Amino acid sequence: MFDLVWLIPLCPLIGSVINGLFGKKIKNETVIGGIAAGSVLCSFFVACGILMQLLSLPGEERHFEKTIFTWIQSGQFKADIGFLIDPLSCVMLMVVTGVGFLIHLYSIGYMHGEEGFYRYFCYLNLFTFSMLCLVSGNNLLLMFVGWEGVGLCSYLLIGYYFHKKSAGDAGKKAFVMNRVGDFGFLLGLFTMFWYLGGQHNVWTINFRELASHAELMPVGGVTTIICLCFFLGATGKSAQIPLYTWLPDAMEGPTPVSALIHAATMVTAGVYMIGRMNFMFIKSPTALLVVACVGAATALFAATIGTAQNDIKRVLAYSTVSQLGYMFLAMGVGAFGAGIFHLMTHAFFKACLFLGSGSVIHAMHHALHHEHSDADPQDMRNMGGLKAKMPITFATFLIATLAIAGVPGLAGFFSKDEILWQAFSNPHHGEMNIILWGFGACAAFLTAFYMFRLVFMTFFGETRLSEKAFHHLHESPWVITLPLVVLACLSIVGGYVGIPKVIGETLGGIPNMWEHYLEPVFAYSTEYMKHAGAHGEAHSVAMEWGLMGVSVIIAFAGIGLAAALYIVKPTIPAAFTNAFPALHRAVYNKWYMDEIYDFAFVNPCKALGNFLWKGFDVVVVDGCVNGVAAVVKGFSGMLRYVQTGLVHNYAFSMTLGVVVIVAAYLFS
Amino acid sequence: MLALENYLVLSAILFSIGTIGVLTRRNAIVIFMCVEMMLNAVNLTLVAFSRYLGNIDGQVFVFFIMTVAAAEAAVGLALMIAFYKNRESIDVEDINVMKL
Secondary structure, rough: OHHHHHHHHHHHHHHHHHHHHHHHHHOOOHHHHHHHHHHHHHHHHHHHHHHHHHHOOHHHHHOOEEEEEEEEEEEEEEEEEEEEOHHHHHHHHHHHHHHHHHHHHHHHHHHOOEEEHHHHHHHHHHHHHHHHHHHEEOHHHHHHHHHHHHHHHHHHOOOOOOOOHHHHHHHHHHHHHHHHHHHHHHHHHOOOOEEEEEEEOOOEEEEHHHOOOOOEEEEEEEEHHHHHHHHHHHHHHHHOOOOOOOOHHHHOOOOOHHHHHHOOOHHHHHHHHHHHOOHHHOOOOHHHHHHHHHHHHHHHHHHHHHHHOOOOHHHHHHHHHHHHHHHHHHHHOOOOHHHHHHHHHHHHHHHHHHHHHOOOOHHHHHHHHOOOOOOOOOOOEEEHHHHHHHHHHHHHHHHHHHHHOOOOOOOHHHHHHHHHHHHHOOOOOOHHHHHHHHHHHHHHHHHHHHHHHHHHHHHHOOOOOOOHHHHOOOOOHHHHHHHHHHHHHHHHHHHHHHOOHHHHOHHHHHOOHEEEEHOOOOOHHHHHHHHHHOOOOOOHHHHHHHHHHHHHHHHHHHHHHHHHHHHHHHHHHHHHHOHHHHHHHHHHOOHHHEEEEHHHHHHHHHHHHHHHHHHHHHHHHHHHHHHHHHHHHHHHHHHHHHOOHHHHHHHHHHHHHHHHHHHHHHHO | OOHHHHHHHHHHHHHHHHHHHHOOOOOHHHHHHHHHHHHHHHHHHHHHHHHHHHHOHHHHHHHHHHHHHHHHHHHHHHHHHHHHHHOOOOOOOHHHOOOO
């Protein structure tokens, strides 16, 4: 089964090529959607087979590399097109193909009747291909190819409705900000290659070889530089401070795209990359601290913005940024397993939330369309009371919301609690731990609050739609609800693979299967920390229980506050807004971050561009080219008088020529 | 029996008349006839030398030249008719449409 790993990325690529080349001719939406979803389903089955085989092996043998061919060979440098199977890449393959398939299925219903239906599926398959390359590539360069590929597909899909200016702008913004991050990724790659090659004569970019040479990297110093460069790449792709502003704008794309690319898969690439390079990050306490602080700050910062947005998708977008911050917090405190765990559970519940919001928007759009109203179908202020009309969407949405809020028993609780506990108890950051934990806890409170605000505004209370429009609301077809149901189930059960140790022991020694499963991937880091003799302060079991209790209380407090403000006394939010207009305006306008960025970076860059255009390009470059042309024109202007157009002149010069030649011949 | 020089002088005179005609006349047909005269002057030289040297090669050349001259006459006259149809003139001074 391992030998078939190349099929996993290949299937979506074939689907993409077929739809891209012949989709316009095929026309039939069922066929196009079937090809796209079917190709991802094939990959999913292969991934399942590989996971089964991997699980049948003992822990230390759980890795396999399949080299298809040598891509680049130059001197000591060698890059393969090859795939790496280990517990980490297997998780990612399952998430990408599994969630990816559900979203492809959903898209068939959601995109029904859209212009460019085939184009959408061509891009979506191409994205899946790139993402699978990213997570299964066995070297940094192949990972980078996938990394760029997903960025391109993200750009194409955000700008899918390209006739809308805002969509085109959002696409460009995402692309440019990602490029800034990619630059960091490349610098990190080059620095590492240069250092290992130049200092230790180890010329490699293969992950396993790098991990086996990890002891060559010094603690701190150049390792910190490399890690920070890689982390810059991760902030771009995974929308962390300072490069996060593109993600909320990316909501201009179709909703399933937001679910797949901007919630479940692509934006987690940065987390995956740090997990993959854990042996590098563990050696740089500074880089770890930066990762943890940026993660914690992003988690809290984005959560504050989420509390004041009215666009249903924007709330979810800021929620995604915030949850990604959690993952980076986990990475930064050395809890790589917990970060990847949250990545997986987040993929389930956030995909479910986005698809649910898509279902709501779909229904709202039709209802408003019937009424010829031009009200915004995404604005929560136009919704309310939808639970009666859309029971399946409501139920699945509620489950996913409970999961993200961290209600015990659901997936989000286990992963989020694990991260908060690790932030509190990790041996890396000493005094900073309590601050990191505090940020995380505050963000957890805000998450519970804004998510339930969203649910209450959308599904509960009196409807704010007109009676006629409300009458036209209806539940979505099965292709839309089926993925919702599956993802909601996963949001419930997904967490039970990683039951925290303290609960497991109480329940009679259930081991944390997740930690155990991922152990081989992070073996070097674990060993390294053991050798360094670093361990956090001993914390009692009671402490862990206590913190768990605190986070549960926090979650319920957030839910309670939302209920109080939006169900019991809906007048309070308005009163609050009136009491603190400046604060509300600042939060509503995303703390003016876009304006600050425009002022600090975008406008200076534009000014520089304008200067280079008008000052350099027009004057110097065009001047050189036009100058050459002018000189040639001048000479030809003089020479053209030779060509009089008079036959006599030509005949005369011929005769003269003959006379000269004959004379020269005779007299020489 | 005339000496070789007589032929050559006659040929030179004919050639010069032809050349001067080409350079000075404006009527295309006259120029054309002058060119024919120059060709025939050369023919005369070739035949004279052929006879003088007792070698038939020169006369073979003459046949070739006459053939080419016939073809040239056909093409040249056709051009002139085409030009006359366009411009109602066969004056070479008028053949200047490609001038800037």
